[in-house]
Amino acid sequence: MFLKSLAFKVNLFIAVILAVALGTSSFLIKKNLTHQAIEEAMTKATILTASVMNSIVVEMSGFCQKDVQKIVSTVGVVPGIRTVRIFDEDGIITYSAEPSEVGKTVDVLDYSVYKSDERGRPFRSEGTEQRAFCSIEPIENSLECHRCHGEEKELLGILDVCVSMQDTEERIARNSKFLFATTLTTVILVVVAISISLWLLVNIPVNRLVRTMARVRKGDLTARVSLRRNDELGHLADSFNSMISRLDSSDRELKQFHAEQLKRADRLATIGELAAGIAHEIKNPLAGIAGATQVLAGEFGEDDPRYPVTQEILKLIERLDSTIRDLLDFARPSVPKIVPTDIADLVHKTLFLIEGMPEIKNYGIDVSLDMDPSMPMVPLDPDLIRQVFLNMAVNAIQAMPDGGVLTIAGCPSADPELGEVHPVEDYVVISFTDTGAGIDSDKIKSIFAPFFTTKVHGTGLGLPITLRLVEQHHGRITVDSEVGKGSVFRVYLPKSESPADNSDST
Ligand SMILES: Nc1ncnc2c1ncn2[C@@H]1O[C@H](COP(=O)(O)OP(=O)(O)OP(=O)(O)O)[C@@H](O)[C@H]1O
Ligand SMILES: [Mg+2]
Known part of the structure; x- marks a missing residue:
């Protein structure tokens, strides 16, 4: 040694x-x-x-x-x-x-x-x-x-x-002996002096560093080296300490993130069960009410003043029914059926549905498409991802009641400057940019929580369902928003199927 x-x-x-x-x-x-x-x-x-x-x-x-x-x-x-x-x-x-x-x-x-x-x-x-x-x-x-x-x-x-x-x-012999003795003594003295200096200046601090590193390796992120020196070893110890501090805080953040994810998953599961129960209880009577109302509407002629009332009731029933469908979707998410999909074509089909929405005309909204011609085929469930794109687009439209521009863009790889998805080349990104009201910074954290809504008739289930669908595809969603200027929602989807997808589809 x-x-x-x-x-x-x-x-x-x-x-x-x-x-x-x-x-x-x-x-x-x-x-x-x-x-x-x-x-x-x-x-x-x-x-x-x-x-x-x-x-x-x-x-x-x-x-x-x-x-x-x-x-x-x-x-x-x-x-x-x-x-x-x-x-x-x-x-x-x-x-x-x-x-x-x-x-x-x-x-x-x-x-x-x-x-x-x-x-x-x-x-x-x-x-x-x-x-x-x-x-x-x-x-x-x-x-x-x-x-x-x-x-x-x-x-x-x-x-x-x-x-x-x-x-x-x-x-001459005496001189030679003297010189030999002097040389030997000098070499020995210098080597001893250097050994002592090395021991004090290098060995002791390096051993301290090594011992601290061993503690960190065993998982003790509170370990720090105390070397109060203004030389290279002192700087090394400072860098090491700040590295461990960052590791420690990242570790805490990660643990906190996992805890929140667990809490969220737990809450979602509870809400899901509750929602499924309520939806089940409401769905059948609602179908009965709708049937009875339709009978009544048939009884009244179109000139009867009660006829519009029955139509209004039917509209409200339709809305309730759609909310219940959302709740059931949320409660019992379907297993994605992954197939290689032309994602550009899927966006075009979504756009077709959006353009038929009355709000586009009523609010005065321009929809623009900026699709990269080299978009690859992506393994996904087209029905579920269409729902994701629809939710995103509808939210954007609803955020611009005074008109504006909705831009849907497709890029074959994530923007490395965003640095949020690694490795960026493995993902396609579809972004929804609006010029609407934007989201307050204190609310932005809550928008993916179930039932969080700022709309009179909103359920607050659109984004949680969207997020879950994207996560089922091992993708991610990011949001950038500025109040008064608008928001950008980016959906990242992996280009290749992960092992988890395979197991899901079997
Ligand atoms: N593009 C957007 N611009 C501004 N705010 C948005 C945007 N998208 C979502 N939000 C905010 O996030 C909230 C939650 O959205 P989410 O889609 O989950 O529910 P909702 O749209 O309110 O209801 P629902 O989707 O059931 O109609 C919205 O109420 C709104 O405040
Ligand atoms: Mg919505």
Whole structure:
């Protein structure tokens, strides 16, 4: 688990980068220090050679030839000096701090350096015992030497001084160890510091977020993360909290909506039973009254002043009968018989019925049709949906007693801007737009409730029946209305049959 954690990965990444960066810089520093140490040692060898040379010249000019051996022996015991000797042109050692060497031949390297252009410059000698920096300097036969050595010889000897590399090598080793320890300590300290910061700044708040998310996943929508920080994690926590708040309020709304739907379904069922009972009780006596009135009307001649009264009674009976039919429809909704239907044709047939209504003429209403030519075939019960369209159109007409325009429009897909039906492509929409009185915003919620009416002779059953029929088809109805300007009722019907339809029709 720890190996998969973000903190471990970040630490590993930083440790590798640091190790590479510090390792490279330490390597360069070590190289530089080594170079400096070697330079110093070489300078030391050069200076020593020069001072031995000076001493010899001074001693020689005082005719104390034996003192040359003394000088050589004295310098030879200085700590760090490996070799001090003088050899002749043939490579035979004439003076040496190591007296046993006198008379022997110098090693090949020293002799070759003397022969080359390198003489006078310090060089590294990888001798058998100890590595050293050496300097080989010819002792010229100068004017002051002629007194003893004559003038023939150009060279009196070759001075060979070597300084041991041991000190330098020890210094380099110490530097390397120090650099390695510093690099390692820095990497460890940085990684520990980053671990602690990551733990405090990232791990703790992220764990809090994760724990809260787990609570939300289990259904606790009251869970909130409390991170009072003004950084990315703080913003993440704020966004998370506001997301959960919205989820919570949507959840409440949904529950409330479901509760209302349940209440409505329950109320509708009660009203339905009541309505069915009343309708049943009224329907038969009403048929009797209608029959008796018709008999009476037959008895009276058309000139009889009582004849119009019987006609008025018959009209009222007809209206009562239609109300009772509505009630029965509402109480015992019929099962839709779904067939693929040309919806444009259905709208045309509805329009034909509407145009025959006396109100169209009496109120002075224009009816206009705006049907998209590409309306598809829609699976629906044409009788029931015709009733829906009729109810919508009649309401619109009744809302314009002073005249106006009723526009019936058909669109093969819902308008995405309305955003009310998802996915919008799966629905056709038929809209009924009037330029009538409009509906008060406080009443708009009630218009689909049974028996809500603002009309003297209305039953308030038109819209509840309409809504139920549309819902039986798995569709929806929306209303937009503005008082004084008019209303738009949109009926959304699905283009394809849902599984529920299939089960209904079997
Ligand atoms: N197009 C519309 N413009 C203005 N108000 C409307 C419109 N359609 C419906 N309403 C309002 O909604 C109420 C309920 O309508 P609904 O069709 O259910 O019953 P009703 O029309 O009053 O009675 P019924 O349909 O039995 O004649 C109406 O009384 C009216 O106030
Ligand atoms: Mg109505």
